Amino acid sequence: MYAEERQQAIAELVTDRGRLAVLALAETFGVTTETVRRDLSALERIGLVRRVHGGAVAANALPHVEFRLSDRDAANTAAKDRIAKAALDELPASGSTVLIDAGSTTARLISRLPRDHPLVVVTHAVPLAARLATAPQIELHLLPGRVRFTTQAAVGPLTVKAIEALRVDTVFLGTNGLTSGHGLSTPDRDEAATKRAMLEVARRVVVLADASKFGVEAAIRFARLDEVDVVISDTGLAAEQREEIATAGPHLVLA
Template identity: 65%
Template sequence: MYAEERQQSIAREVASEGRLSVAEIAERYDVTTETVRRDLTALEQLGLVRRVHGGAVPAAALTTLETAVGERDVANTAAKERIVRAALAELPPAGASVLLDAGTTTARLAAMLPTNHRLVVYTHAVPVAARLATNPAVELHLLPGRVRTATQAAVGAATVGAVGLLRVDVAFMGANGISLGHGLSTPDAEEAATKRAFVLAAERVVVLADASKVGVEAAVRFAELDQVDLIVTDDAVDAEERSALEAAGPEVVIA
């Protein structure tokens, strides 16, 4: 296979799969990792992929566009289920308080909260609240604010102000992107402000994010990596990236 043919094929696979590591590409095409890095550099210069630590993502990974909740909920479902089951081990003792961020993975966590473990739960996300409303062990508090259509979550000054009055034991967070250079990020500034308030309100911050979010940078940073205690992700994350994230601060658990 000629270099141009290989590069075109790599670009198609990155676009299709959302993320490929250097090691994966080298194995698939039976070339050295140095050759892969040269291919990725060439593809990035053409605007076809974007290089991240340990691999590549589609060029559109750094974006201000936002996918609606319904579309995100059908992506990486098996990984999200494993992540949620691992996250259940991070619940605080009975009687403690938690913040649940908006997102499809946090909504799955809400649905799986035990019905015999008493918790005080604060959330700004309508889908999360809907799943918790019938849980007899949960004292549910729905935070105020304007509800965005894309995320079905309250945002704005009222939301940030309400969160600023809280001090909770654990915040379970989602993120659109996690990277060494940009920290944790999301496309919308008002969502970022709310997430930032969540991080500051919690004694412990646990981020639930499948591997497709690692190495991605959305437009607005809401937390540095050293503000996060734990990232729960899946086994598709690159081993080098996991080590680099842990060196920056948070523990990384593979579900």
């Protein structure tokens, strides 16, 4: 497990339980107590937990840590692979236009696009565009804008304006967090505006999110759950979370 991935898991675990000891965290994650103390110090500096004698307690409010794309790509790989495979069933008819969001799970989807199914693909994600550029069945359109280091995707007013001129059959969206109360969310305002614009121009909205994204509330909401047609997740999703999604309206697919 990468340090950033472990630190986010620690922050979420402490928030969920209210208080945890250093020794318990070390045993849970299979690391030394000194490593846990360094992790807690890092999390305290950015306000995610509060250090106390022998452990840590939850902060008053838990913001979401936004990790780099390379770090996220190494997390929950098996679940993301299954989600991407299941997402193929949501592709529109041959010749349709799809809009694909940046992200580690959507990257797995584009790797599985069938060669015998021509599509017009629009994306703001530079790594996705680079991989799709050599696919003979894909008519590729890359959106303009400022490319963020964290997500390697174009965002900002130019990106949003270009999206607003579109009408697409299906959008495949990623998200940093998803709850029934806060909806779909991300830490960055420009990313949120871009995702929101994508949702608004699509006839059908499909969200790809592994179970680790559920119960997380990032700072900026870009969609309510009732604005989503399909949520594709994995079997690690808790029964209570499955029920919440079903109640909110989207069709839930577990891969």
